[in-house]
Amino acid sequence: MLHDAVPLLHDYLAHSAGRLGGKVALVCNKQRVTYGELETRANAIAGDLAASGVVRGDRVMIFADNTVETVVSFWAVLKANAVVCIVNPLTKSDKLDYLLNDCKPTALITDGHLQAVFREPARGCPSLLRMIVSGTIDDVELSRLPHAVRWATAVAIDGGAPPPRRCIDVDLAAIIYTSGSTGEPKGVMLTHRNMMTACTSIASYLELGEDEVILNVLPLAFDYGLYQMIMAFRTGARLVLERSFAFPARVLELIRQEGVTGFPGVPTIFAALSELKSLKDQDFSRIRYVTNTAAALPLKHILMLRELFSSARIYSMYGLTECKRCTYLPPEDLERKPLSVGIAIPNTEMWIVDEHDRRVGPGVVGQLVIRGATVMKGYWGKPEATARKLKPGPLPGEQVLYTGDYCRMDAEGYLYFVGRGDEIIKSRGEKVAPKEVENVLMNIPGVREAAVIGVPDELLGQAVKAFVVMENGRTIGEKQLQMECQKRLENFMVPKSIVVVASLPMTDTGKLKKTALS
Template identity: 80%
Template sequence: MMHGAVPLLHDYLTHAASRVREKVALVCGGQRVTYGELEARSNAIAQHLAASGIARGDRVVIFADNTVETVVAFWAVLKANAVVCIVNPLTKSDKLDYLLNDCRPTALITDRHLHSIFSGPARSCPSLRRVIVSGPIIEGELTGLPHAVRWDSVVAADGSVPPARRCIDIDLAAIIYTSGSTGEPKGVMLTHRNMTAACTSIASYLKLCEDEVILNVLPLAFDYGLYQMIMAFRTGARLVLERSFAFPAQILGLIKEERVTGFPGVPTIFAALSDLKSLKDHDFSSIRYVTNT
């Protein structure tokens, strides 16, 4: 952080990268990514967003699963002085159309396998001026999308420095949408100060340290899941990120394999675990804490 600058949420990643650059920060989908790699990739995406005209206070929607790209994109949007909004990949096309028109993003970061869902809403969203798509692109799929580019070409650019810092701590950092199960989704607006205060409080309560290995099976579009990632990087810990809890036995194997120390969940996850007959056969000796919403 620059001398005299107020702390912003994305300083967590930058500070961790300066301390433990070669340490594995993220384990996800068979990939192991260091803090230095996350810092460089997020800088590259942030520079591209800034060069595309995305400015302080602009909204950027991330419509994707729990992936390395989603994690990189989250920090990149903040570094571009913009406001990040992660949308659950299970969102249907009509609901996504509503969300895009509600928050009026200037950019959309998404994945090719969701093309059938996002393509219509993206084409009809008048505020979009950039779409970044990860995954293997089929020729012609990006046609008609607002200034669409491939993730791989953007992230390969120079990531040595982020864009110039424009935000202050009372600027918006994120908009987190409710599920909308009883009506239209509502966007909860959170400032950098809101989110850093929450992270500091929870991390202090849990006594988190750099040795933690936090297993997150909750969607990053869900605030409780998102905060697991933020808190891990705040402390220079390792995050083991899974797309879901669909395969409990696989998750239990990860706990032993990665020597997981923290396991946040929700009641349905722990209810499913309690029903497993093989639960007693698994090694949970590394776990230091379990949290429940």
């Protein structure tokens, strides 16, 4: 018999609902939902899943936008002792079909407006015992889906108590698929302990409290977006959930209306902010912190954020889905180490190794290794890929994460991201880190965004090629951009060609998609 006192991820919602049942937990699409309402709805959906045959360890896929139903479903799946897998609503039919066949979910929770995408993959998925469809869908279409009911039907059952608790903290809580920008998507397996450890660590250095109002414009299918929701509900804060940053003026008005105190973003969002002319008229005095992940912020964005959010602490962070978060740069260090992604997050250890797996000293570039309770259990159904990432650690029987990312550390232990292992360019026999070239390009006045790749070259092996997006109204020629690079870079790092483009290709989660550049 399992003891109910064992803390699990979904206890975050239950505990906050117990303390703060009447408090608004979620603001989404003009809806305001309290902690008590979320808890009741999640219990109801969990009950429906359990009654449909979902048992401990089964996977349940959520294919939907950032909506109230998606938030409820996340907690409901955990309460049903199952493993949650949120899939980006921009996913196409063929990829959805791959994901369904890969993780073989027992249930699929989705929205009627996506039926053109999910219809055929769902019909062809033999593992499904239940589909719950929110939004608009006619009766005929619903009847053609496997074991399908409307959301209103599933949520209407008694939500007084969840199904009996079966899991312990080393059971899987979630499978989060990587974007698949290179090769097939891989499902990162995370336990309750993995995710709770990450939440505790991040919330501690951000100093989150229940008076926070956290804005999330990132997809819940993206772990950075998902953890905003989890951490908000862990502390009893309020989450303001938007589908995207596609309409910046609307989001800025929400920041003002809701009194937002926390603003997590990515470089593409901050680049878009820098283009807005109306920012100086906005009052952002209540924003207490701004976070960035994916890479160190360019200096121009740091200066812009400091001016815009003058009373906020700015956190530059770095991580990957396989361990959630690796490092953060304390705001007080931003001035003296603006290009660093910081120090290891609390309760995590990191070091850098060379190609012979030997630890290296300060200033030496090598592969980053992460040790701690946030490290994933592996990739779902992919033992060979898992073995390349998880290797024996210092203690017998433990495994540490070989990130595949190349970094260096300074004498104080601050990390500097150099590049993904598969992105390093070998030109003229020298190794070129795209990030170094991109940083130089980004700090040329008039350049808004930059991306650097290696392309085949008969003489050089690989040539450095850059793509830049200019700020509105600015024009700079390729020769002038190359001259600016020559002032700041070694000769072998200067791009052989620079192409000015209207925009850079992005993945569904807003990350730069370099595989679409050539």
